Amino acid sequence: MTIQSSARPVDTLLYIELQRFLFREAKFLDRRDYQSWLALLTDDVTYRVRIRSFRDSGAAETDYAVVDDGPVELRKRVAQISNARLSRAENPPSLTRRLITNVEAFHQADEADILVESSLLAFRTRSGIPEGGFYIGKRHDVLRRTGDGFQLACRDVRLDQTVLLEGALSILL
């Protein structure tokens, strides 16, 4: 999917609608209401999380995927972490809070698609690690208009980390 971040910004009313989508979606994830969350996804959803490298200033920026899921893999991932019998990392579940800020939204060539950029701060504590830890990064989401609302067609989270400090990532960002 080609993403055009320099395209026309959305108007205020639409902006509020998109932000409301993001807040509601974050609420579902924080509550671990995965059924409601899955209903927000398009059938061809893609979900990527990337981490970065330190490079000399001037050298090409590099990042690489630590998650590169299509719909099949993403649904399996959710089936695992949402089921107490099938997950060790998420049983007991992590306690999480996702803060979504710095939202910008742009129309795309395809009228149905809106690119929504936001900053993500996800805080997570889990059994055995009571002090918790952060995942911080930039999201590029493509939201697709479907009837009366939106669905998430593509999420790309670029973390501002080169080494994941909290073990293997078992929550959705």
Place this chain on the structure above:
Amino acid sequence: MGFSRRVQDQCWVDEAAATVSRQVFVDDGVFQQEMDRIFFRTWGFLCHETEIENAGNFVIRRLGSAQVVVTRDDQGTVHAVLNSCRHRGAQICRSDSGNARHFVCPYHGWTYDRTGKLVTTTFDQHFPNGFKLSDLSLPKVPRLEHHKGLIFGCWDPDVASLADHLGEFAWYLDPFLARSPLGMEVLAPPHRWRTRCNWKVGALNFAGDSQHVLTTHAGPLTLDPVRAARAGFATAAENSFQVSTDQGHACTLTYLAPGLPAEAYQTHPPDLEPLYTGITPDQREMLKNLRVIVGTVFPNLSFIETQVGPSEKAIIMRQWSPISGTEMEVLSWVLAEREASPDYKKEVLRKGIHNFGAAGVFEQDDVELWASATAASNNPIALQYPYSFHTALPYLQKFEANGKWPGRVYRPADTEVAQFEFMRQWNRWMQAPA
């Protein structure tokens, strides 16, 4: 006094009882001794040749507790030098990877070439007359050797050759490193994550912890019924086995049992298999019907080859890099045959990281339990109760040797014998005179 003294009196690896003291998995004193007696004395993995393919390419890696820059010079020769300026110690390279003609220390401008040789300081004219600047070149890793695309280094100049270190274990390793004419390729930079557990927990897991698979990984196995069926059959399959060798290397090979649908026995991609000309007929037989191999090259390089999709077989390489007694940094690479198509490589990488990457559906559950075990073991009460490897005991002396397969071969494949053998060899390294 008290508790800690009692712990010190325990032996670390009790060969008669098949137990291992928890101290070796949490204690910083043991960690320091490991640095002195293992990590600065034997071969450590640095990088794959395809990570630094061209002149000037470099990556930063850890060898023992020292950070090194691994570079390729204009002649194609690989060098590994300490990442610390000879002047006042600053890192001469602060990028994770890249391409550089020179390494210029950001502190005072001392400049080193791609081989680590000091070329100029900014005040050459003030050095004593006749001073040879090249005497202040970066300390080189004195021994650097290649094996089938892997580059290893050792800080001990007198260490026996890498070939001696790998010994007969290379026979098991090579079909996953160099089976096709062009060999393997690293598909992306390594994932890196920190985990609050000792490095040996990962090394042991890959040496042969067959018993954790169905419990820890109930998730991905249940959600992929075909894989679950194969895993269940394979554990029971009598042709599966574990291997250990004198240098401390160990691996576990699980084979498909009879009775599966015919397509299950096509374990390697049909269009790549004809390219496997770099292996012997015996090695080819080893690959036949192989569901998964998982192994550890002593001390801290591991690998697994397994199915990640209907027709994709991924090779994952792991380094369990020690940070302290209770912390490691994991590096994880995905590899495929260089001859494979771009689409195949893309899918192997995508599915490889879905399963075994920093957010992998297998990895997340391992890591959680390793950290949990470490936290729960690091107290004076827990330290009095060594870890159990009892299911190794009945099998330790029952190995096949000098048969068709190199090393000591143990059956069945679901005991703890390979793990305990790793710990016995570790103990030998640790008890060796300083």
